Amino acid sequence: MVVTFLRRELVLLGRQKADWLNPLLFFIIVLTLFPLGVGPEPNQLRIMAPGIVWIAALLSVLLAAERLFRDDYRNGVIEQLVASRQGLMAFVLAKAAANWLSTGLPLVLISPVVAMLLGVESKAFVAMMLTLLLGTPLLSILSVLGAALTMSADKGGILLALLILPLYIPLLIFASAAIEAASMGLPYSGQLAILVAMLLLALALVPLAVASALRINVS
């Protein structure tokens, strides 16, 4: 069932390309503006790079979140899935997986270019890849939660940001700390372990919360 649902989400993303291209372009645009704004001084950029990359990633994932459930809510798919109960959890997992594949994974793939742009050294670059690889699935899961809570709100965009950005903060702190530690040649496995722990906790608990949020929104 999850496979069928995931295929459906991917087909939809293939037909509505703006849904995943816009966040990716946003990410690239923000990162190209930074060197222009703060000046091309390599040392300065190198120091700021972890924070810049992660803030841009947070905002671009948030940009994609708003539309996650909107169509399915409007056309009654969610209401009828909630009534049938069986498919709901698989639907939530498929949404989260498709969201990561369409917004998280492209960020990971484009990060080598970003690293070059900001002059990130190879040590810090590996850490950046690893934090993005572990952190973006967490971003996707949390944004699915935010989207589920706000789907029946007419203009839910700002509400979604208010709800979800606080949940992103621990991730932001540990991910940029890991990159910073790596750039100074220090071990950063501790920060990565915390990222993994947060990801596993979210994977176990957030789908339940999303399913409840969907139920509440249609009742």
Next chain:
Amino acid sequence: MTNFLCARGLSCIRQDRVLFEALDLELSPGQLLQIQGKNGAGKSSLLRLLAGLSTPDDGNILFCGQPLALQAEQYAASLCYIGHQSGIHEHLTAVENIAFWRAAYQLPFTDSMDLLGQLGLAGLEDIPCRMLSAGQQRRVSLARLWLTQAQLWILDEPFTALDQQAIQRLQQRFHQHLAAEGAIIVTTHQALSQDFPTLKTLELAYRW
């Protein structure tokens, strides 16, 4: 198992307006319940209560003699609810929408072409549903009734936008389902054109 689905003293309040109160209804396998009433009389709200989507402000709903809340899973598994929204995604084709609902109802994957032919949608299978007419979209939405093994169907205005031929075909499907000990709750504005021996009607009055 005479009282398959049974509601006692249901009431529903929306925006400080009492839609209905102390409403009783009973439904046995093989019966068709038609709910009628003016726009805004609370037909859809009643269906949503019966589908377990919202909880009544008063009263309770029993399924096989047990309150709904105690056996939500079993109830949901024997229920096929199609609301007044279509439940189809307009960027997906008819085949993709049907495949989605097949998976959601945990039915094995089979080819939907025969079914589309029966529904008069042959040749339209690879067109996104937003390009189809309202009646054709409704047919795609109702295609689930030919797949589902649920015993109880709850349908909100299923005949909307359908042409005469499709209305006849849907009523034939009702006959089949009732003959197989199924039960149907349906809201319509028109009277059913075919004769259903087990038809019960419930008229909801519009209350101020």
